[in-house]
Amino acid sequence: MQLDFFPSRTLTLYLAKLFVVRILAVLVMLVLVLLALDLLSETGDILAAPGNGQAEILQYASLRAPQLAARFLPYSVLLATLITLVTLNQNSEVVAMKAAGLSAHQVLAPLLLTAAVVSAVSFGFNERIVTRANATLKAWQAAEYGPIPEAAAGDGAAAGVRSNIYLTDGDHILSAATLAGAGEQIVLTGVTWYARTPGGIIREQVRSPRATFAAPGWRLENPVKFDVAGAVTDRPAAMVVGENLSPARIMLQSIDADAQSFWELGESIDAYEAAGRNTDEMRAKWWHRLSGPLSALLMPLLGSVAAFGLARSGQLFVRAIIGMALGFAYFVVDNAALAMGSFGGYPPFLAAWAPFLLFLLVGETVLIRTEE
Structure with missing residues (x-):
């Protein structure tokens, strides 16, 4: 017994x-x-x-x-x-x-x-x-609890939408509130571009509600540019930034482990290792x-x-x-x-x-x- x-x-x-x-x-x-x-x-x-x-x-x-x-x-x-x-x-x-x-x-x-x-x-x-x-x-x-980008709507998993994107292009920084789509169809929303000096000091800040791939770089729509040294605000018609940031790099950088399934996360780890990135x-x-x-x-x-x-x-x-x-x-x-x-x-x-x-x-x- x-x-x-x-x-x-x-x-x-x-x-x-x-x-x-x-x-x-x-x-x-x-x-x-x-x-x-x-x-x-x-x-x-x-x-x-x-x-x-x-x-x-x-x-x-x-x-x-x-x-x-x-x-x-x-x-x-x-x-x-x-x-x-x-x-x-x-x-x-x-x-x-x-x-x-x-x-x-x-x-x-x-x-x-x-x-x-x-x-x-x-x-x-x-x-x-x-x-x-x-x-x-x-x-x-x-x-900010507003409408989620259209490209991200649909599937219960938010169909490829990612949030809080943060990337570096040399000394410069590109951040975005959300990312929708994949490849050259990526759409960034709530975009901020920080142009910095080699010493890391911000010399220019550009804000844009939306950015798309410009092959190369990312085209900012309706940007608002602020020059830090001169304290001058400018509104150019369009602006291309981050020419060294490819869609593949952005997709790799913006992976959220908590939003991926067990098998998707395994594939992301393999992609990180193939790119020589730390996967701990x-x-x-x-x-x-x-x-x-x-x-x-x-x-x-x-x-x-x-x-x-x-x-x-x-x-x-x-x-x-x-x-x-x-x-x-x-x-x-x-x-x-x-x-x-x-x-x-x-x-x-x-x-x-x-x-x-x-x-x-x-x-x-x-x-x-x-x-x-």
């Missing part, structure tokens, strides 16, 4: 149902509370754009909710684990299962199986919904696309300390706090390792997977030492 992790189908379904209901309840509660707080800070900016109203606020909520759900799903699994196990312990159901001959791993097996399913669903949700919401929301925010940050995020959703699988193991030990011993609350501390410690270490991997402090694979493997061993050790 000790080698059979699911000795009872009825018990497995019972525990899995309890766990799923609590995960959904906690997740909905967290998303609603955090979304309400987020709307309090963003509603003013949304309504400041001409023509925006309630529909745009609801649109923002529909784009922000998937981001919050993806971010806080592991936290929901952790809290649901503690709630489920503490309730089972208080009702002496864990004692009954142990008396029937179940080991600690057999008690946790239905929760681990449910968490594995949640991890798989989370990965699919991130790939199909969250990446598209990221791309669309960033493009909308870059347009992108590769760390690529690996984290796998290890991130799997963090839900760790939560039942880290929170299992709350399941065992007699409730009447008075230590149940302390055990729940220990389980919560272990879970939140994982998130702190995971974020720190990912940040270290992004700027080359850790190898990308280690940055993404070391926290998961470390806390897998910690959770298993705590479970064995306290119960088995």
